[in-house]
Amino acid sequence: MANAKEIQDRMKSINDTLKITNAMYMISSSKLKKSKKMLSDTEPYFFTLQSEMSRILRHLPDIEDIYFKTNEEKKPEERMVGYIVITADKGLAGSYNHNVLKLAEEHLKAHKNNKLFVLGELGRHYFEQRGIEIDKQFHYTVQNPTLNRARNIAEELLELYRKEELDEVYIIYTSMVNAIQEETQIRQLLPLKKASFNVKLPADIPMEELALKPSPEAVMDRIVPDYVVGFIYGALVESYSCEQNARMMAMEAATKSAKDMLHELDILYNRARQAAITQEITEVIAGAKAQKRKKRQ
Structure with missing residues (x-):
């Protein structure tokens, strides 16, 4: 003895x-409240954009637009796929980073023809240590997600997509299912799928007339980039919220x-x-x- x-x-x-774990728990709790408010403040605008896209597609389901192309002319293995991976800048957050990196690595191995875009220092170190090429490192701290940063990321990816240097774009991030449960997921960002905006209305609701000027395609080309910005911003904020929630739980357990x-x-x-x-x-x-x-x- x-x-x-x-x-x-x-x-x-x-x-x-x-004392340290208690302090970290309190800090993460405060940041979690802040991030939830950030998300709730911007959600109405982006939900309205999604609603307008749904209205246009409901009236013009056969609209031809670059953001809705199917890439059927290319075989799946020939398509250039971009992956945006959102990790944390720091550890001590339980399995938060491990789950994101594991899912990302699985998809990178399954589709060799890819480009990798990383946010978060832990993700950058992880891929560099394993010799996985990173095509673009967005040197933004994920501790402070902003709409301007989301716009810069979206503009770069949209430019590559319009130049056909990318055929598909996916985003890997963590979403919050409820107060104690998180889920790491991969979502297709581009091209958009019309079925995702298919909102069924009751039979007795009349179809309103839409005046889209100068053309439906031009209107859609203006709305879609803002929608992509909103999606990326939402993923950044939700990932940040999940990171703080995971750190709170880890510190509580510690x-x-x-x-x-x-x-x-x-x-x-x-x-x-x-x-x-x-x-x-x-x-x-x-x-x-x-x-x-x-x-x-």
Whole structure:
């Protein structure tokens, strides 16, 4: 058994760690509230864009547009696929980063003809260490998702798509299912699928007339880039929210483990102290007995 001094030193070390995990939990909790507000503030605008695209496609289902092309003329293995991977800048967030990187690596291996776009320092280090080529590193801290950064990312990808340097674009990020559950997923960003905007209306709802000027294609070409910006921004904010939520849960688990360890060490410390006191009493009694024997002699 360790002596009382060693146990005390270990308890002090755990208490210091406990203060850090508690502080990190509070910081992540505050950032989570902020990120949720950011998302809720911008959602109405982008939902309206999606609704307008749905209206146009409902009236003109056969509209021809570059953003809705099917790429049927190319075989799947010949298509150039772009993957946007959103990771965190820091660890200590449970399995958050591991799940994103595992899913990304699976798709990169399955489709060799690809371009990789990475956000987050952990993702950059992960792919560099494994010799996986990164075509573009967006050196934005994912700790501060902004609409302007989402627009810059979208403009670069849309430019590659319009030049046909990319046939498909996917985004790999983490979405929040509920307060305690997260899900890593991959979503197709480009080309868009008309079926995704197919909103069925009741039979008794009349079809309104739309005046799209200068043309339906021009209107769609103006709306779609903003929709892509909104999707990327939503993915950035949701990933950031999930990262903070995962870190909160990880710190909560670490805090609980630290408290359990302190409880066990407290018991060990009391036993060690009791053993030391018992040893001292035994030595005093033995000494007293020795003195009595000496006097008798």
